[in-house]
Amino acid sequence: MATERLRSQMTFLIELDRMKGIFRQSSVYSGQRMENDAEHSWHVTVMAMVLQEYAAEEIDIAHVLELLTTHDLVEIYAGDTFAYDPAGNQDKYQRESASADRLYALLPQDQTPRFRALWEEYESRATPEARFAAAIDRLQPLLSNWLNEGVNWKAHQVKAAAVRNRMAPIRDSAPALWELTEEIIRASLAQGYLSE
Amino acid sequence: MATERLRSQMTFLIELDRMKGIFRQSSVYSGQRMENDAEHSWHVTVMAMVLQEYAAEEIDIAHVLELLTTHDLVEIYAGDTFAYDPAGNQDKYQRESASADRLYALLPQDQTPRFRALWEEYESRATPEARFAAAIDRLQPLLSNWLNEGVNWKAHQVKAAAVRNRMAPIRDSAPALWELTEEIIRASLAQGYLSE
Numbered sequence: 324m325a326t327e328r329l330r331s332q333m334t335f336l337i338e339l340d341r342m343k344g345i346f347r348q349s350s351v352y353s354g355q356r357m358e359n360d361a362e363h364s365w366h367v368t369v370m371a372m373v374l375q376e377y378a379a380e381e382i383d384i385a386h387v388l389e390l391l392t393t394h395d396l397v398e399i400y401a402g403d404t405f406a407y408d409p410a411g412n413q414d415k416y417q418r419e420s421a422s423a424d425r426l427y428a429l430l431p432q433d434q435t436p437r438f439r440a441l442w443e444e445y446e447s448r449a450t451p452e453a454r455f456a457a458a459i460d461r462l463q464p465l466l467s468n469w470l471n472e473g474v475n476w477k478a479h480q481v482k483a484a485a486v487r488n489r490m491a492p493i494r495d496s497a498p499a500l501w502e503l504t505e506e507i508i509r510a511s512l513a514q515g516y517l518s519e
Numbered sequence: 520m521a522t523e524r525l526r527s528q529m530t531f532l533i534e535l536d537r538m539k540g541i542f543r544q545s546s547v548y549s550g551q552r553m554e555n556d557a558e559h560s561w562h563v564t565v566m567a568m569v570l571q572e573y574a575a576e577e578i579d580i581a582h583v584l585e586l587l588t589t590h591d592l593v594e595i596y597a598g599d600t601f602a603y604d605p606a607g608n609q610d611k612y613q614r615e616s617a618s619a620d621r622l623y624a625l626l627p628q629d630q631t632p633r634f635r636a637l638w639e640e641y642e643s644r645a646t647p648e649a650r651f652a653a654a655i656d657r658l659q660p661l662l663s664n665w666l667n668e669g670v671n672w673k674a675h676q677v678k679a680a681a682v683r684n685r686m687a688p689i690r691d692s693a694p695a696l697w698e699l700t701e702e703i704i705r706a707s708l709a710q711g712y713l714s715e
Contacts, residue, residue, distance in 0.1 A: 325699040332569050333699070337662065339565060340548035343558045352536035362539045365561035368588045369535060373528050373630065385581025392564045392584070434569065466533065503521040503529070 328431045335429040341399045348405045348479075349464035354471035360395045360403065363463060367391045371459045377497040380451035390456040393438065394445045397422040406464075406489055407481050416446070448492070457492035462500060465490060469507045473516020483508055483517045524627045531625040537595045544601045544675075545660035550667035556591045556599065559659060563587045567655045573693040576647035586652040589634065590641045593618040602660075602685055603677050612642070644688070653688035658696060661686060665703045669712020679704055679713045 325333070342361040351358045368391045375384050395403075400422035404411040419442075427439045445453050465486070468476050476486075486508055494501040511517040521529070538557040547554045564587045571580050591599075596618035600607040615638075623635045641649050661682070664672050672682075682704055690697040707713040 325702060326695075329573075329695070329699060333662070336562075336566050336569055337548055337666065339562065342561070343547045343554060344549070344551075351539045352533055353540070355540075358539060359558070361561045362555070362557040365538070365557045365564070365588065366532075366535065368561070368564065368584075369592075370532055372585060372588065373532060373626070373634075377525075385584065388564075388581065388584045388588070389568060392561065392568065396565075430569070438569075466529070470533065499522075499525070503525060506521060 331429060331431045332434075335426075338399065338426065338429060339396065342395070345395075345398050345403055347403050347464070348475055349467040350471050350475065352467055352470045354474065358467070360398055364392060364395055367394075367456075367459045367463050370463060371456065374459065374462075374497070374500065375455075377499045378451065378455045379496050379498055380454070382451050382455050386450075386452040387456050387459075390441055390445045390452055391459065393441050394456060394460065396426060396438075397442055400425055405479070407479055407485055419446075451496070454492060454496040458495070458497045458500065461490050461493050462504070465504060465507060468516065469511060473511055473514070476511070476516050481517060483512050483519055486511075486517060527625060527627050528630075531622075534595065534622065534625060535592065538592070541591075541594050541599055543599050543660070544671055545663040546667050546671065548663055548666045550670065554663070556594055560588060560591055563590075563652075563655045563659050566659060567652065570655065570658075570693070570696065571651075573695045574647070574651045575692050575694055576650070578647050578651050582646075582648040583652050583655075586637055586641045586648055587655065589637050590652060590656065592622060592634075593638055596621055601675070603675055603681055615642075647692070650688060650692040654691070654693045654696065657686050657688050658700070661700060661703060664712065665707060669707055669710070672707070672712055677713060679708050679715060682707075682713060 343359050345360040346357045347360065347363055349358060350356060368388055371387050371391055397419040401418040404415045423439055423442055427435045430438060444450055445456060448454050448457055490504050493504050512519065539555050541556040542553045543556065543559055545554060546552060564584055567583045567587055593615040597614040600611045619635055619638055623631045626634060640646055641652060644650050644653055686700050689700050
């Protein structure tokens, strides 16, 4: 028989399957449908592997991968909060913190603090790894909005200034990727995907 | 303007979005729909993080995460090969190798061999990390088949011996997880999800 410890770990890992049903406000790059948190989390992980050379600070890429694999798990009970929704973002931390309490309690006692700490670190941006992870987390949906011709930006009348503000982690922790970001924002303005 | 190097990396990362449209022969755990390669790749990554203590050999977990994040990228052009299809598995390596050549050529020249080597390592099972990654890659869909009451096993009349054979990487590189595997196979036989 599997041990109680392994059963707890399995319960946690089975619960995580819900990530595949949490849909975001950005689409897969083809634009055919919205993408879910599992897909996004995978995509940012491989992006970080490919783009690690652009980190402005020295980073432990392994730790970046751990942060990105788990950064959205709190959405399992808290749901996705649209980046450009000020009301939803007001109580985001409280909702996600309650979700983290509930989710990580499924793990064996010694693993609970370790996994919760990954989320706290990501949210706090207190380490070079958390800052670079946040930059990649911003870049991935920016590309989506650009490739699908701003369909979600247009639907929410998102302004270029709001996107620049949202993308600030890229400017701060991966300046070489900021040039690309600016290029995409300018082109999106020119195409009417974003408004001034 | 973004450099040519960054443009190559972006082309590669945008191409990887196709993983979200490559559907596997196993479902999300709720059983509501089949799951895609991006979702599977994310799920095995977080599984490896949680279950790393069960690796029989000493492993560098960072390297396991890199292997699992990228292990199915070759399916972008080669497609998913059903694990229990002997014909499809005969030319699997050739098809996937051609896919790897095409896919990794999108990267800047110095990154091509590094990423291709990750896939070769995973396929060869030549390192403790590749062996543990393979074990996790087997466990993730086993749970799916168990939780969805063997719907895909029954559709293909899969036999318990074939599943035991397929799960061998678990026995070899994570024996503590093998007990759980055996338990699931026995229960699946008892429930009629698998045939003798």
